[in-house]
Amino acid sequence: MVRLTALMTAAVVALAACQPATPTAGTDGKPLSKVYKIGRNDAGKLQFRMLDSVNALRQAQGVAPVTLNPKLNAAAATHSRDMAAQNRPWHFGSDGSSPIDRVQRVGYTGQLVGENISESYETELETLGAWIEQPDTRRTIMSANAQDMGFSWHQESNGKIWWTMIMGNPSSTPLIPSANPSASRLVPDRVDNPEDTATDEQAETIVGTTG
Secondary structure, eight states, X not given: OHHHHHHHHXXXXXXXTTSOOOOOBOTTSOBOOOOXXXXXXXXXXXXXXXXXXXXXXXXXXXXXXXXXXXXXXXXXXXXXXXXXXXXXXXXXXXXXXXXXXXXXXXXXXXXXXXXXXXXXXXXXXXXXXXXXXXXXXXHHHHOTTOOEXXXXXXXXXXXXXXXEEEEEEXXXXXXXXXXXXXXXXXXXXXXXXXXXXXXXXXXXXEEOOOO
16 A cells, blocks of 8 residues: 555656746745646646546556546536635535535536545645545545546635545446435644645545445
8 A cells, every 4th residue: 555655646746747847936036935826728728637647547556547527627616616715625515515416516417426625725736646645535536436527626816726626427326325425534734824835735535425
């Protein structure tokens, strides 16, 4: 398991290295604040970068690739905006909706496999690296049941990003028999300084109960 995690981490690091370099110093020679800004037209680029990275990890373990699903992308975008409005990284909407409710509302007729969320100032690949290090969030990403992926975010003016990844299966056969999901949370100390991204990471996964 240690070797498996190390291989996955190495793969994410290699993929992250392919991202465009960000200047580390301004014209005055002073260090720039490390805020990752997402452009208005970057949605497709980020979604496919995440898709390729997830599939590289899955392929390395002999797991079939997933495909981007526009309906799950929409559900992920809705929840990212809602988390920002609530200022709370969790799986339930301001109207009490669950992840299952949200995928149904966008017209996804398959089954929810899992949802990962994060509140951070980190890039999408750094966030993936944090998710892959944790058993619960890694399980969602690497699930053999997953065939569809939704991925989106909401970025605040200060640079904070609310990330949401949703994995689904188009099968009409229920994979999650219970509508009352159990959530496993990873919530370290909150840090409001954008430069302290490592300790600001918050990641969660949600899975269905079996009873």
